[in-house]
Each structure stands twice: as structure tokens, then as C-alpha cells.
Amino acid sequence: MQCLGNEPFDLIFLDQGSSKFEGLKVLERAMEIEAEPRVLVTARFYDPGCCFKAMHSGALDYLETPLTVMQIIGLLDMFVPRRGRLQRDPANGMLRATGREELSADLIAPQH
Secondary structure, eight states: OTTTTTSOOSOEEEEOOSTTOTTHHHHHHHHHHSSSOOEEEEESSOOHHHHHHHHHTTOSEEEESOOOHHHHHHHHHHHSOOSOEEEEOTTTOOEEEESOGGGOSEEEOOOO
């Protein structure tokens, strides 16, 4: 929670925690600090009450984990402003995010 307000975030993945929804405090703080924070709440198991609280408090989505790499890439593509595109490197088959310095690392292993 200390990171909030220090610098802007493109997207926040926030774990719900237990059924007591410990992550709700972080979500509420993000909503106070940022003008339009993009927050996705993740949970190991779907909890309808926590889902309602998350969405009512401003989360963009409530997702059950684990998430695959392709699901995460899809979420980034959906919720993060486009600064680059994913391209498959023909030399090694790796997907790379171009134009996003913070995502310049290899994202997925080559397809076989």
C-alpha cells in the first residue's frame, strides 16, 4: 500500500486475501489516490460477497486464479493504454511487447 501515490500504475493486480477481503483496504486507498485506477482483484476461490464488494468499490474485474500467461497478456491488452504491440520474434518464436519499456522482457516460450 506504501507504493500507492508514489507513482502512477498502469494496472494493479490485487489479491483478495481470505474471505475477509483484506485487499479491500488497498482497493479503497487506490480509489482515493488515483483519478481512475485500473484495479483487477484476484481470488483463489470465487466469493460472491467479495466480488460484489470489489466491483462496487471500483475494481474493473474480479478474477479467479491461477491465471495463464495468455490471460494476463489479454488483460494487459484490454486495460492498459496501448503503447506497443505484442509481436512474435521470427528468430526464436518468443512473444515480445514492443513499445512498452516496462514489458520488454520475453513473455512466453515459443510455441511448438
